[in-house]
Amino acid sequence: LAKTTQPISMDSYEGQEVNITCSHNNIATNDYITWYQQFPSQGPRFIIQGYKTKVTNEVASLFIPADRKSSTLSLPRVSLSDTAVYYCLVASNTNAGKSTFGDGTTLTVKP
Amino acid sequence: EAQVTQNPRYLITVTGKKLTVTCSQNMNHEYMSWYRQDPGLGLRQIYYSMNVEVTDKGDVPEGYKVSRKEKRNFPLILESPSPNQTSLYFCASSLYGPGGTDTQYFGPGTRLTVL
Numbered sequence: 001l002a003k004t005t006q007p008i009s010m011d012s013y014e015g016q017e018v019n020i021t022c023s024h025n026n027i028a029t030n031d032y033i034t035w036y037q038q039f040p041s042q043g044p045r046f047i048i049q050g051y052k053t054k055v056t057n058e059v060a061s062l063f064i065p066a067d068r069k070s071s072t073l074s075l076p077r078v079s080l081s082d083t084a085v086y087y088c089l090v091a092s093n094t095n096a097g098k099s100t101f102g103d104g105t106t107l108t109v110k111p
Numbered sequence: 112e113a114q115v116t117q118n119p120r121y122l123i124t125v126t127g128k129k130l131t132v133t134c135s136q137n138m139n140h141e142y143m144s145w146y147r148q149d150p151g152l153g154l155r156q157i158y159y160s161m162n163v164e165v166t167d168k169g170d171v172p173e174g175y176k177v178s179r180k181e182k183r184n185f186p187l188i189l190e191s192p193s194p195n196q197t198s199l200y201f202c203a204s205s206l207y208g209p210g211g212t213d214t215q216y217f218g219p220g221t222r223l224t225v226l
Contacts, residue, residue, distance in 0.1 A: 032211050043115075043201050043217025044154070087154070091210025097159035097167060099144060099209035104153050 002027045002090035004102035011108050018075045020105050022088035025069050030092035033064060033071045038085045038104070047086075048073065075107075083109045113138045115218035117202050123224045124192055132187045132221050134202030142205045143185040144215070147171065147198040154201065160185055161208065192225040199223075 005023040012018045024033070032051050036044035048055060050062040050071070061074040075082055085104040115136045124130055136143065144159040146169075156169030160179040174196055176188040185204075189196060200221045205213040 030211065034210065034214065036215075041199070041220060041222075043203070043220055044215075045217065046214045049212070049214065089210065089215075091208075093208030093211040093213060097142060097144065097161050097208055098169065099146075099156050099159065099215070100170065101146075101154040101156075103151070 002031055003100070004088050004090055006086075006088060006102050006105045008103065009106040009108070011110060012078055013110050014079055015077050018078050018082075018107060018109075020073045020075075020086055020107065021070055022073070022090075022102070023070045024088070024090045027068050027090050028092060030094045031068075031090050032092065033062070033068075034089045034091070035060070035062065035071075035073045036087045036089065036101075038087065044087060078107075078109045080109050080111060083107060113216070115202055115204055115216050117200075117218040117221050119221060120219060121222050123226065125226050126193055127191050130189050130192060130223075132189075132200060132202075132223070134185045134187065134218060135183050136185075136202075136204040136216070137183065138204060138206075138216065139182065140204040140206055140216075141182070142208050142213070143179065144169070144203045144209065145175070145177065145185070145187050146201045146203065147196075148201060148220075149198050157187070157200075159209070192223075194225050197223060197225045 038044040145157040202218040203215040
């Protein structure tokens with residue numbers, strides 16, 4: 001399983017763009033990269049997923065370089081409600097069912 | 112509404128008293144998994160199940176049991192709870208597995224305190 005490394009915490013201000021990078025040097029060919037958001041005392045929820053290059057949805061963008069050894073979650077114009085913990089998960093469905101989340105990044109958005 | 116439900120949401124118990132935390136999903140998912148979350152330690156996988164009657168250990172299985180007799184249910188059993196199992200527990204499910212193009216759907220969590 002690919003081990004992931006993220007910054008422990010980040011601070012930002014409302015309206016700014018936030019980029020959170022996840023390192024996964026031993027990513028395997030079949031692995032996809034999925035980002036989850038978790039608010040206090042709630043279960044994580046899906047934000048975005050990708051395999052390579054760039055993916056964009058209504059809430060975020062995901063940038064994955066050609067070597068796929070890292071990925072960057074980009075949150076445009078954050079608000080106070082984006083304060084949460086963000087996890088990147090690198091996994092495939094060919095490694096049975098093991099699922100190893102990293103420690104996550106605590107994002108604090110200030111007014 | 113597609114969802115993963117857990118019961119109970121909160122539980123305070125004493126050392127050694129067997130308990131079961133239920134998990135149920137209504138999305139016809141093959142894959143289900145249990146995680147525990149402790150301050151500063153992220154999400155750690157306890158057990159998972161790829162489909163009915165197939166379960167396997169995650170990273171922290173000691174002190175826990177699971178069963179998967181039906182596709183929709185995946186209960187977590189603590190035969191003899193100890194204080195170090197005080198934690199926030201999450202159940203999750205996905206169509207086929209934890210990764211690839213699948214997305215894990217998480218339950219609301221069960222906060223367990225073992226005295």
